[in-house]
Amino acid sequence: MFSQDNSRWEILIPGATNSHKGIRNPNKKSKPKGSELRRENLFNGAPGVRIANAPVTERSKDLRTAEQKAAIIPWAQRIVKQYPYQTHTPETGTNPSIYISPLAPSIPPAPSVGPALQATIKPTVAYQYSNMIGEFLTRLEQLSATTTDPIALGPGTSLSRMAQSSSVPPSAPSSSTPVISASTSNSTAPSDPTSITVDSSTVELSSVTPTADVSMHDTDGDNANMDSPTRTLKMAHGKLITFRECDIPDPPAVSYAKSIEELPRVWDDNSPDWNGTSPLSINNTPIPLVYWPTVYKYWKGTQWKGVKKTWFDWKILVRAMSGMSMEDFWVHFSAPDKFGQLHPLKYTPLLARLAAERKVADEKLADLARHELTTEQLTYRKGAQLHVMTKPAMIAACYRRLKGIDVDDEGDDDK
Template structure:
């Protein structure tokens, strides 16, 4: 029995450590195997969440386009800041000149700048070109260095006698006449905002197949009326296209500046007007499009032969015709393969 009892004596066991005990030769022999595994399974060596951080070629193209758009916007902003605004009063051009004497002195370093309201006694002995330089806008001052004066005041050079003779002292303190001030105001371009708004109101146009171009204002367009062609598909075909021989014989429901507009162009003139009426009949107009275009592509006899219900011995209903015409346009060549063996019946 004593032999079966476990020994209680303390025995020493070897300590197992996790340190790599391989030799350098064993490590080098392991490298080719590791390279083969990495080549076969590249995802195993990729850090977590790094795939999503890598930019795809599609994202690079989008970023390049965004950078190009941002560059264009910056250029437009620079052009807008350098555009001279229109003056609303006669005194604004001269006030802007008085507040920019520092910049004028750089361009005319040899010419003294005299304020408009100066009462100095020496102002009466200044040449006329010196006096006018304080009243002209900055855009016209560089031309004073030439013998001729190119400004809104005159297109001919000043006489030599005028430039050498003294001027009356009253001219140095009196403002320019209103006619001269108005010429300065007219020399500046009008507000770009007003021109842009006017261009937008007149920028819409329609081109008919007959060659007529209709220019119109969106606020002048009438609301499209509610029409029904369930029982008169031939009339729909005549009103749909202006090139139809019977288009001019039918009463037109929408006219722009006295010109008849066919049904096929209703979406172009009403989509961007924001009218709620067009939103309500847009789906109906799409059904007109499916039926009218197919009706005008074929003859009336072939059209009604195809859309004839042989079981009920009568023509198909408007809803059935719309479904078939829409399927024919959306499916294209697959429509004939789909309905080749099976007759159309609803």
């Protein structure tokens, strides 16, 4: 990246460009943020006025331990030795929208992408090395699966989560997501904590975010790979896909910022818009975006954490596009430029507009709920205490749930 200009490496010096870290420069003047403006509006303060006696807010800190910091240099040296820097030579592939780094001769082929899919795949360094790490983690879990002590895995591991789930009775109350419950039907391993089936009666399909019917069970086999548990994903028209964790590629670094119209085509195979492709394939089967939480949430470590925000944005966009032609969509989601000419909103402003519209709608519904429902109906329990909901979005969701309005919106969020 910086081969033409070594001095550009200097911008990578820690703290040099992260203005939110380190000591604040009192001389630096910047445009007031939206939150500052709102505060000034709320408290009738002149610009720059701060709330009296406001506690000093700590700035972002480097919370890494000394051991973690010390480990960085050897890690970096090892990576540099293993993957020496090479000058980038752009390749002329068949699909110009996909760029595969020449640095990674051993990386697996890019996720299958249909010809119509214009989303940009962006392999990163993390993507290249995450395969190594992923293999290591997979192996760890395979080894862990052979032990009868789930505690040894620690509370954060997926297998220990399965073990925890195994104590849930099949009739346990649930949200609309598939409930993974205990199965003791496996006669060969009755106490196996990884043997899980799904209470299919709780699975509800919806038009925007259908929930996968998924089951998970051990398979018999001789080697460690065959011993790893499998999961079966039920897609549209009863199509079943069975796979192991090692079959799941890392979440593709895909962006629809430049191709929002493509989202409905890769979102849901129950939808007439589905075009049979997806940036994620498992065992050569394209996996619609709507199933990604099911694929990644219970497996693949913390990878879902990195995907969920993006996935949530996609969900919002698909929901906004459903029931509306793209022409109408762009008419609605346009904004005038300085000459008064209307232009379709860009990705971030579009999401901001959708959030704002959602907020207004939720506040209206929340007002309605406060009039129609009792306080008791708008509470939730945390520990022994009952709390009254305060967020309009949550009150609106509660109202919809109670009234059976637009369940599609609220019952699908894998809670």
